[in-house]
Amino acid sequence: MNIYTKSVHTGVSIDKTFNSVITPIYPTSTFFFDEIGKNKGYDYTRSGNPTRAALEANIAALEGGVGCSATATGMAAVSAVLFFLKPGEHVITGNDIYGGTWRLFNSVLKPMGYEFSFVNMRDLSAVRAAVRKNTKMVWIETPSNPLLNIVDMGAVISLARKIKSLSVVDNTFLSPYFQKPFEFKADIVVHSTTKYINGHSDVVGGAIIYGNQQLHERGRFLVNALGVAQSPYDAWLVLRGIKTLGPRMEAHQANAIKIAHFLESHPCVKKVYYPGLKSHPQQALIKEQMKGFGGMLAFELKTKKVSLNQFFKKLKYFALAESLGGVESLVEAPWFMSHASMGPRGLRASGITKETVRVSVGIEGAEDLIADLTQALKG
Ligand SMILES: *Cc1c(COP(=O)(O)O)cnc(C)c1O
Numbered sequence: 001m002n003i004y005t006k007s008v009h010t011g012v013s014i015d016k017t018f019n020s021v022i023t024p025i026y027p028t029s030t031f032f033f034d035e036i037g038k039n040k041g042y043d044y045t046r047s048g049n050p051t052r053a054a055l056e057a058n059i060a061a062l063e064g065g066v067g068c069s070a071t072a073t074g075m076a077a078v079s080a081v082l083f084f085l086k087p088g089e090h091v092i093t094g095n096d097i098y099g100g101t102w103r104l105f106n107s108v109l110k111p112m113g114y115e116f117s118f119v120n121m122r123d124l125s126a127v128r129a130a131v132r133k134n135t136k137m138v139w140i141e142t143p144s145n146p147l148l149n150i151v152d153m154g155a156v157i158s159l160a161r162k163i164k165s166l167s168v169v170d171n172t173f174l175s176p177y178f179q180k181p182f183e184f185k186a187d188i189v190v191h192s193t194t195k196y197i198n199g200h201s202d203v204v205g206g207a208i209i210y211g212n213q214q215l216h217e218r219g220r221f222l223v224n225a226l227g228v229a230q231s232p233y234d235a236w237l238v239l240r241g242i243k244t245l246g247p248r249m250e251a252h253q254a255n256a257i258k259i260a261h262f263l264e265s266h267p268c269v270k271k272v273y274y275p276g277l278k279s280h281p282q283q284a285l286i287k288e289q290m291k292g293f294g295g296m297l298a299f300e301l302k303t304k305k306v307s308l309n310q311f312f313k314k315l316k317y318f319a320l321a322e323s324l325g326g327v328e329s330l331v332e333a334p335w336f337m338s339h340a341s342m343g344p345r346g347l348r349a350s351g352i353t354k355e356t357v358r359v360s361v362g363i364e365g366a367e368d369l370i371a372d373l374t375q376a377l378k379g
Pocket of ligand 1: 073074100145173205206290
């Protein structure tokens with residue numbers, strides 16, 4: 001089945017009572033039993049709910065996993081996955097991962113006895129050198145946030161396999177429309193569905209997708225035990241959003257390509273980070289593992305010519321806001337905003353500067369977006 005068809009149809013038609021085309025919302029905490037031990041497959045909404053199950057079936061089909069847990073937020077998904085490990089076990093991850101994930105690992109789990117190595121994951125020898133006897137998980141984010149560095153999924157996942165460690169890919173930035181980590185034998189894929197999967201900036205959510213049945217069972221157990229599942233209302237919104245994932249991703253990308261080229265030739269811009277530009281240094285890898293470039297880009301503003309605040313204030317269509325993946329364009333400064341919790345040392349190690357601007361390119365008309373950037377860059 002084509003991915004457009006899957007996103008419109010999978011899991012959706014569950015109303016056999018009235019044949020409603022759209023999945024009903026089941027706002028119930030509990031479900032009655034016909035007799036002891038006999039119900040219709042659901043007993044309590046923390047452990048399972050038909051609306052959420054429809055979304056889970058849809059996301060699992062798009063990623064190509066055996067099952068999915070829809071969670072309250074992306075960080076709820078990340079947190080639940082870390083419960084696959086015990087204190088004393090070790091995780092290898094990138095030094096430029098999502099700021100909230102970095103904070104959970106560094107400021108919450110590390111003090112509890114979990115061990116982390118934050119390395120430059122583009123450098124396979126650095127990943128290999130970080131392996132310890134107790135390494136139990138390799139956490140990959142590609143392309144990275146915000147500098148769009150690409151991690152070689154095939155190579156890193158096969159290393160993880162060799163050392164009998166779980167491989168997890170945060171696929172938020174490209175979505176299953178442009179990247180399928182299970183094709184590279186990842187064990188688990190996670191998403192902040194807040195971003196492209198929902199795509200309309202009107203809900204927070206997350207997803208864990210499992211590569212095999214054993215992980216699926218353990219994951220569902222953890223999500224229920226921890227109580228981090230998504231509410232039926234929110235699941236319904238994400239299910240509405242996901243149906244247009246393909247057309248939205250194409251529109252985001254078409255605009256991002258035009259804006260990346262525009263910025264690259266602008267005198268107030270020092271450097272542009274975007275996988276769709278020839279100047280991106282990882283061309284071979286991009287071709288090998290990505291089906292598209294996505295809608296996120298970053299650039300270095302020459303702040304001697306135009307100050308950050310001046311630039312942000314003048315923009316009309318790009319709201320100054322964290323988050324990404326919605327139909328409207330957003331800009332932000334990772335050093336001061338989304339990634340500030342990493343502190344100056346962590347920020348510098350990841351290559352973020354005070355002049356880095358991150359752009360989530362929306363699906364507005366490209367000519368309006370470029371005209372807006374043009375006037376804001378006049379200083
Ligand atoms: C936003 C984001 C998260 C966290 O998701 P929330 O829904 O904000 O909790 C995790 N990973 C990446 C790559 C993200 O962009």
